[in-house]
Amino acid sequence: xxxxxxxxxxxxxxxxxxxxxxxxxxxxxxxxxxxxxxxxxxxxxxxxxxxxxxxxxxxxxxxxxxxxxxxxxxxxxxxxxxxxxxxxxxxxxxxxxxxxxxxxxxxxxxxxxxxxxxxxxxxxxxxxxxxxxxxxxxxxxxxxxxxxxxxxxxxxxxxxxxxxxxxxxxxxxxxxxxxxxxxxxxxxxxxxxxxxxxxxxxxxxxxxxxxxxxxxxxxxxxxxxxxxxxxxxxxxxxxxxxxxxxxxxxxxxxxxxxxxxxxxxxxxxxxxxxxxxxxxxxxxxxxxxxxxxxxxxxxxxxxxxxxxxxxxxxxxxxxxxxxxxxxxxxxxxxxxxxxxxxxxxxxxxxxxxxxxxxxxxxxxxxxxxxxxxxxxxxxxxxxxxxxxxxxxxxxxxxxxxxxxxxxxxxxxxxxxxxxxxxxxxxxxxxxxxxxxxxxxxxxx
Amino acid sequence: xxxxxxxxxxxxxxxxxxxxxxxxxxxxxxxxxxxxxxxxxxxxxxxxxxxxxxxxxxxxxxxxxxxxxxxxxxxxxxxxxxxxxxxxxxxxxxxxxxxxxxxxxxxxxxxxxxxxxxxxxxxxxxxxxxxxxxxxxxxxxxxxxxxxxxxxxxxxxxxxxxxxxxxxxxxxxxxxxxxxxxxxxxxxxxxxxxxxxxxxxxxxxxxxxxxxxxxxxxxxxxxxxxxxxxxxxxxxxxxxxxxxxxxxxxxxxxxxxxxxxxxxxxxxxxxxxxxxxxxxxxxxxxxxxxxxxxxxxxxxxxxxxxxxxxxxxxxxxxxxxxxxxxxxxxxxxxxxxxxxxxxxxxxxxxxxxxxxxxxxxxxxxxxxxxxxxxxxxxxxxxxxxxxxxxxxxxxxxxxxxxxxxxxxxxxxxxxxxxxxxxxxxxxxxxxxxxxxxxxxxxxxxxxxxxxxxxxxxxxxxxxxxxxxxxxxxxxxxxxxxxxxxxxxxxxxxxxxxxxxxxxxxxx
Numbered sequence: 014x015x016x017x018x019x020x021x022x023x024x025x026x027x028x029x030x031x032x033x034x035x036x037x038x039x040x041x042x043x044x045x046x047x048x049x050x051x052x053x054x055x056x057x058x059x060x061x062x063x064x065x066x067x068x069x070x071x072x073x074x075x076x077x078x079x080x081x082x083x084x085x086x087x088x089x090x091x092x093x094x095x096x097x098x099x100x101x102x103x104x105x106x107x108x109x110x111x112x113x114x115x116x117x118x119x120x121x122x123x124x125x126x127x128x129x130x131x132x133x134x135x136x137x138x139x140x141x142x143x144x145x146x147x148x149x150x151x152x153x154x155x156x157x158x159x160x161x162x163x164x165x166x167x168x169x170x171x172x173x174x175x176x177x178x179x180x181x182x183x184x185x186x187x188x189x190x191x192x193x194x195x196x197x198x199x200x201x202x203x204x205x206x207x208x209x210x211x212x213x214x215x216x217x218x219x220x221x222x223x224x225x226x227x228x229x230x231x232x233x234x235x236x237x238x239x240x241x242x243x244x245x246x247x248x249x250x251x252x253x254x255x256x257x258x259x260x261x262x263x264x265x266x267x268x269x270x271x272x273x274x275x276x277x278x279x280x281x282x283x284x285x286x287x288x289x290x291x292x293x294x295x296x297x298x299x300x301x302x303x304x305x306x307x308x309x310x311x312x313x314x315x316x317x318x319x320x321x322x323x324x325x326x327x328x329x330x331x332x333x334x335x336x337x338x339x340x341x342x343x344x345x346x347x348x349x350x351x352x353x354x355x356x357x358x359x360x361x362x363x364x365x366x367x368x369x370x371x372x373x374x375x376x377x378x379x380x381x382x383x384x385x386x387x388x389x390x391x392x393x394x395x396x397x398x399x400x401x402x403x404x405x406x407x408x409x410x411x412x413x414x415x416x417x418x419x420x421x422x423x424x425x426x427x428x429x430x431x432x433x434x435x436x437x438x439x440x441x442x443x444x445x446x447x448x449x450x451x452x453x454x455x456x457x
Numbered sequence: 458x459x460x461x462x463x464x465x466x467x468x469x470x471x472x473x474x475x476x477x478x479x480x481x482x483x484x485x486x487x488x489x490x491x492x493x494x495x496x497x498x499x500x501x502x503x504x505x506x507x508x509x510x511x512x513x514x515x516x517x518x519x520x521x522x523x524x525x526x527x528x529x530x531x532x533x534x535x536x537x538x539x540x541x542x543x544x545x546x547x548x549x550x551x552x553x554x555x556x557x558x559x560x561x562x563x564x565x566x567x568x569x570x571x572x573x574x575x576x577x578x579x580x581x582x583x584x585x586x587x588x589x590x591x592x593x594x595x596x597x598x599x600x601x602x603x604x605x606x607x608x609x610x611x612x613x614x615x616x617x618x619x620x621x622x623x624x625x626x627x628x629x630x631x632x633x634x635x636x637x638x639x640x641x642x643x644x645x646x647x648x649x650x651x652x653x654x655x656x657x658x659x660x661x662x663x664x665x666x667x668x669x670x671x672x673x674x675x676x677x678x679x680x681x682x683x684x685x686x687x688x689x690x691x692x693x694x695x696x697x698x699x700x701x702x703x704x705x706x707x708x709x710x711x712x713x714x715x716x717x718x719x720x721x722x723x724x725x726x727x728x729x730x731x732x733x734x735x736x737x738x739x740x741x742x743x744x745x746x747x748x749x750x751x752x753x754x755x756x757x758x759x760x761x762x763x764x765x766x767x768x769x770x771x772x773x774x775x776x777x778x779x780x781x782x783x784x785x786x787x788x789x790x791x792x793x794x795x796x797x798x799x800x801x802x803x804x805x806x807x808x809x810x811x812x813x814x815x816x817x818x819x820x821x822x823x824x825x826x827x828x829x830x831x832x833x834x835x836x837x838x839x840x841x842x843x844x845x846x847x848x849x850x851x852x853x854x855x856x857x858x859x860x861x862x863x864x865x866x867x868x869x870x871x872x873x874x875x876x877x878x879x880x881x882x883x884x885x886x887x888x889x890x891x892x893x894x895x896x897x898x899x900x901x902x903x904x905x906x907x908x909x910x911x912x913x914x915x916x917x918x919x920x921x922x923x924x925x926x927x928x929x930x931x932x933x934x935x936x937x938x939x940x941x942x943x944x945x946x947x948x949x950x951x952x953x954x955x956x957x958x959x960x961x962x963x964x
Contacts, residue, residue, distance in 0.1 A: 047857065097857035099844075108841060112852035112866075116845035134895035136686070136763040143736045144765060146925035150897045161901055163915050163928035167935060189935030232733055233924035273861075 016043040017333040018326070019107050019121040021098050021274070024053020025315050026306020026322040027127030028081035033326025034125075035088040039333050042090045043119065045109055047097045052078030053129055054152065055315070057159045060180055062207075066316035077315060093117070101126070101278045105301050105336075122333025125325050126275055126289065126297070126304040130311055132177070133267040140172075142229030145236070151177040151265040155184070164188055166261035170238050171195045172226050176204040176313065178265020183212035185261075192218050193257050196240055198225040198247055201404050203265070203430050205313055226262070227254055235260050268311045275304070285371035286310035292360055293377040293395055295325035301336060303329045310373050310398070313432050317398070361442070363397060366411075366453030370402040370429065379444065395437045401427040401454050408454050412437050415448040427454055460486040460623070462654040462818070463643045465630055465666055467494035469502070469606060469802045470794050471658035472613035477806035479620035481820035486650055487614065487622055488643065490629035490662075492922040493882045495610035498660050499799075500885060501684065501735075501767025502606035503713055503724060505698055507797040508545060508598035510565025510573060511708055517777040519568045521801035521808065526600055528803040536612035537832030538604060539716045545601035545698040546581060548752055549594045557702040558596040565598065572599040587694050587753050601698055605716040606799050607885045615875055616830040620823070626878070627922070630659075633669040633788075640670065640787035654818055655788045656809060660770045661732045663778075663792035672784040675792060679732045679768040680706070682724025683741035687760040688893060692718045699752050708796060710748035712756060717888065722749040722756055724767070735766045762893055769795040777801070779808060781816055789813060833871055833886070837863035858906070859899040861892025869903060873910050880904060881921040900927075 018034040020027040023046030034042045050056055055063070058074025065071055068080070086092075096111035107119040132150035147166055149157070155177065157163050169190050171178045174197040182192045195213060200223045202209050213220050221240065227249035228239040237258040241249035270288040272280075281290045281298035288309040289297040295305050305325035306318040360376040377395055397412070405427050412420040412435060419441050427433065435452065442450070462478060464471050467489035475487040491497060506529050512519035533540035549555045558575060565573045574597045581595035582588050588595075618624050625645070633655065634642035643650045659666040664677045687694075692714065701709040707726035715721050725741045742764070749756045772778055772793025782788040789812050791805060798805075814820055836844060836854060847854040847867075856866035864887045869877075872886040880896075883889055883903050890896030890903065904918045904927060919925045 047860065095856060097860065097863075099841075099863070110844065110848050110855040110857065112848075112855040115852070115855060116841070116848045131894045132897050134762070134893075134897055136761055136895050139685075139737075139742055139758065139761055139764055141737050141739045141742065146920040146927055153897045153900060156901050157928045158932065161905070161915060161928070162932040164930040164932060164935060165928045166930075188932065189939050227739075228736075232735075233920075233922070234926075 014117060014119045015121070016041045016119050017122040017337065018042045018125060018329045019119050020044045020125045020127055021101070021107065022046065022053065022127035022129055022306075022308070023048070023051040023092065023094075024127060024129050024306065025055060025078065025081065025318045026129070026308070026325075027053070027125065028078070028085055029319040029322025030125045030127055030303075030305055030326035030329065031085045031090045032081060032088060033323040034330040034333075035085070035090055037327040037330035039122075039330035043093060044085070044090055045093045045096050045098055045107065047095065049095055051082050051092060051094070057152075057156050058180070059159050060184070063315050066314065067319050081319075098274060101274050101302070103279060103299050122301070122336035123329035124302045125329050126302065126308050127306050127322065128271045128274065128308045130268040130270045130307040132264070133269055135264055138264070138266060140226055140229055143231055145229070145231040145234050147231070147235030147260050148229070148262045148264070151175070151181045151263045154261075154263050155181055158184060158188065164190065166235070166259070167191065168193055168259040169261040169263060170226070170257055170259045171263045171265060173197060173264060173266035174202040174204050174209070174220065175265035175267060176208050178263055179204045179208040179212040181263055181265070182218050183216060186216050186218070190261070192216070193259055194218070194240070195220045196224045196226060197222050198243055199223070201428060201430070205431060225249055227251070229262070230256070235262055238262060268307065270308050270310065272308060275308070278302070283371065283375055285365065286373060290375045291373065293324075293374045294328035295321060295374070296328060296332075301332050303332075310371065313430070317432065362449035364449045364451050365399065366451040368402050368405060368454040369452050370400045372397055372399045372452050377450070379442075393439050395439050395442075396434055397437065397450075397452055398432055398434050399452055400429055400432055402429065404428045405454060407457050409457050410435055411453045411455055412450060413453070414443060414450050417443070419450070423457065424454070458486070458648055458650045460484045460650050460652040462486070462656065462813070463488060463650050463652045464656040464658055465643070466658035466660055466663075467610070467614055467624065467626070468497050468499040468658065468660050469495065469610045469613070469799055470660070470791055470805060471656070472610045472617065473802040473806035474656055474658060474791065474809050475617040475622045475624075476613045476620075477810050479617045479622050480823060480826045481810070482823045483820055485617075485622045486652070487617065487624045488628045488630060488645060489624070489626045492627045492878050493876065494614045494624075494626070495607040495885065496881070496921060498767055498770055499610045500607045501682070501765055502799050503684065503711065503721065504603050504606050504715055504799070505545070505711070505713060506540070506602035506604055507800045508565065508573070508601040509568045509570045509797070509800075510547075510561045510596065510598060511703060512564075512568060512797065514564060514567040516775075517779060518797060518801070521777065521804040522797040523569050525797075525801040525804035526602070529602060529604065529800075532803050533604060533609075535828040536609070536616055536830045538609045538612050540602055540604045541716065542600060542602040543697055543714055544597060544599045545700060546576070546585060546595040546597055547700040547702060548581065548588060548592045549702060550589075550591050550751065551593065554702045555594045558594060561596055570598060570600065573597070585695050585697055585699065587755055588699070589752055589754050592752065603698065603714060603716050604799070608716070609799075611875070611886060612830050616828070619830065620826055630666060630669070633666070635670055635785055638786055640785060653787045654813060656791060656813075657788060658791045660794070661768055663770065663790065664772075667782065667788075667790060667792070670782065670785040670788055672782045672788070674783060675778055675790070676773040677732070677792070678771050678773060679729050679734070680771045680795070681727045681729045681734060681766055681768055682707075683737045683745060683764065683766045684721055684723035685742065685745055685758075685761050686715075686763040687720040687722070687756070688762050689718050691755070691757075691760050692720055694720050694755050695753055701748065701752060710745055712749050712753045717891075720756070722746065729768070732768060735768065737764050737766050741766075763895060771795045777805070779805060779812070781812060787816075789816070833875070834868060836865045836868060858902050859887070859889035859892065861894050861898070862888040864889040864899070866906065869906050870910065873907065878907075878911065879919050879921050880907065880927065883907065904928075
């Protein structure tokens with residue numbers, strides 16, 4: 014089988030990318046989704062708060078997803094549901110299995126990786142104590158409650174203050190579950206300020222910052238947790254420990270971009286984000302393979318995921334056109350068109366500076382280069398997303414190159430839990446090559 | 458119900474005995490208190506098939522370990538259980554410890570362990586480049602192997618059942634009937650099994666079972682071991698199992714390549730009074746990594762994907778207890794089986810049948826005994842062409858349930874056909890939920906398949922038996938309950954909440 018653009022993952026990033034690829038003229042666009050339905054994690058996110066930026070409206074997760082599903086369907090995007098991709102290769106083949114389509118190999122003009130992210134499990138935390146039933150990642154609990162219609166217990170504690178955990182604190186409360194506490198090891202919350210207010214404070218749920226769970230109790234079923242403040246080395250202070258009875262513990266302790274396929278394909282990953290290194294067109298280190306959404310880095314808002322997807326989709330459609338013009342050569346399926354394109358294209362680097370944990374994109378296509386595919390890069394503005402390493406107040410976000418400051422933005426408050434974006438005028442970037450753009454957060 | 462022999466306990470020991478007894482024309486019942494086999498000590502075992510140089514010469518441990526080790530190639534092949542002779546190294550970190558290696562070389566030779574050899578530092582590192590520079594020498598045992606302990610147990614039970622053994626899970630023994638000094642019946646919550654022969658392979662509870670027949674000749678003294686499993690990403694840190702020189706109570710903390718391609722580090726050794734104490738501890742975690750990193754410095758706590766503890770069914774005696782009861786005729790104890798019990802299991806099984814026959818059990822070979830247990834399909838380990846062929850023949854091979862370990866719906870269905878009744882049972886048989894996301898993705902999916910196949914509601918699905926339901930309440934059940942408790946009539950739950958709140962908020 015052939016596809017101009019294959020999108021791996023039918024969540025918000027993949028749907029936006031598929032829609033954009035169609036809009037940009039790609040003929041056969043196929044979305045490969047492993048679940049029985051499209052939308053990724055959105056169908057289980059029945060709360061509101063989606064779409065304020067993209068649509069200027071407050072939608073639920075299913076509503077937000079439905080808009081893109083409808084648009085993609087009417088644009089003629091093809092969907093392969095319950096289809097799991099087993100392998101992606103550098104010569105742009107996708108191998109997948111499905112009960113409906115059997116074993117499929119797609120030869121693609123361009124591939125868009127949109128596999129999203131997964132939750133950090135308990136094992137990664139090494140929580141001492143027993144292994145009773147009743148411990149779930151927040152997202153798994155969300156699926157059980159909102160999709161499967163069953164409740165895990167009566168009294169819950171939530172470890173970690175990531176957004177999914179905060180949302181579930183409210184959701185469980187509304188289902189009649191007593192949420193005893195949210196416990197966060199850092200001295201600042203992991204989730205959005207609005208979720209701290211709307212999901213915890215509005216329901217009088219206590220948030221213990223600088224605390225962790227020091228022991229799990231209960232044999233077959235969870236009976237409670239010991240909670241303790243932590244010292245500077247994040248080790249629980251045993252003398253200050255106390256017990257909270259509960260039969261449910263939700264973990265909201267971080268999300269990990271899901272890049273097993275990318276790594277197996279030999280795509281360069283950024284250890285800071287856990288996702289592929291991408292250009293501002295969302296192209297990875299392998300020509301013709303793009304990535305967008307949470308597979309690149311974990312976003313706070315779905316609206317930003319959609320923006321990524323739109324960029325990736327348009328650029329992938331352009332790449333697919335180039336691939337279609339140049340016939341596949343040889344057994345390996347390598348094509349001269351993309352290789353030569355990669356050779357003439359020059360990119361600059363974007364690097365995280367002081368108090369910046371990561372930047373995305375990590376590379377940008379230099380203005381003035383002859384890049385036929387670069388529909389998105391034709392725009393004058395280069396948007397850089399970033400997260401600070403540490404919370405800070407009254408600071409300046411600075412973008413510089415070779416000691417020259419291109420952009421300064423005052424910020425009252427920055428927190429690792431809130432992604433920031435900064436725009437740079439491409440025309441202002443000097444054309445000499447070799448120097449990297451550096452993004453820093455500095456004292457005012 | 459009548460039986461010739463009742464075996465109490467479906468851990469690896471009871472299962473191996475059941476399978477051995479299936480070779481004879483006897484009515485055998487295998488009883489297990491948990492809802493599935495291997496749910497006790499066997500599922501938390503390190504999986505090391507020991508060479509046999511640790512045990513003191515002349516003990517049952519020593520002879521049964523060496524004998525059992527030699528039986529593993531055949532039994533693993535017959536039962537289609539992954540088994541690998543990866544060899545082991547006992548490493549010395551000082552000249553004094555080299556003396557300990559020599560003692561064990563001597564011990565091993567006296568026990569009849571083949572192929573033992575002392576290596577100098579260079580030879581040891583040539584074999585295992587991951588060893589610490591401080592390692593000054595090692596004892597190499599090429600016959601040491603690794604097996605998956607619960608896969609082996611499941612396979613033994615399956616093969617026993619295929620050959621006529623009756624397996625009764627979820628059947629804790631509540632009493633033993635003794636008539637005129639001889640076993641007469643075994644009683645469980647649901648059944649009375651009339652039998653004159655009982656094999657006590659009850660592991661951590663073997664002394665309690667013995668006491669039910671008036672035999673208090675030994676006591677089980679559980680010793681806890683914590684294990685930490687690392688991501689497959691670092692699965693090639695070592696090829697051989699790496700031991701330190703042993704402590705007085707255990708073989709020490711090891712670095713173990715598992716049969717599934719992970720690295721496991723542990724176990725600790727801590728005497729505990731509670732036979733259900735399976736808690737891991739911060740101290741245990743620190744001790745395990747300190748000890749493992751001394752030998753293999755690249756072992757890192759950052760790669761941990763799961764941690765757990767198991768209890769060795771150690772006893773008041775210094776050797777395995779494998780003997781007829783001195784108090785009640787018809788009862789044979791197979792107790793105090795700690796390490797190297799997994800290795801010795803096939804040899805123990807043979808020995809127990811011998812004891813029963815010596816004691817007067819008539820056992821004629823069963824015609825048509827089939828030692829082969831067909832291999833379950835492992836989709837993730839097949840070539841793309843084989844995968845394509847399977848999906849073509851059965852679409853449920855195309856439905857991936859566990860994405861981390863690429864486990865298909867067909868494999869989950871097969872596990873249920875083979876006896877899985879719980880989420881853990883599916884996990885241990887198929888590896889669904891054992892990967893890096895630890896079931897976050899597949900657990901609700903496995904629950905739904907179990908619910909559908911077993912014909913029970915989703916709320917009734919458990920992790921490992923009746924006392925561990927995963928999500929026991931239907932949506933809105935708690936709201937309705939609160940409403941009823943408040944004495945409100947029927948009505949929307951929301952109305953109840955606002956009514957309840959109004960006095961407090963003053964509205």
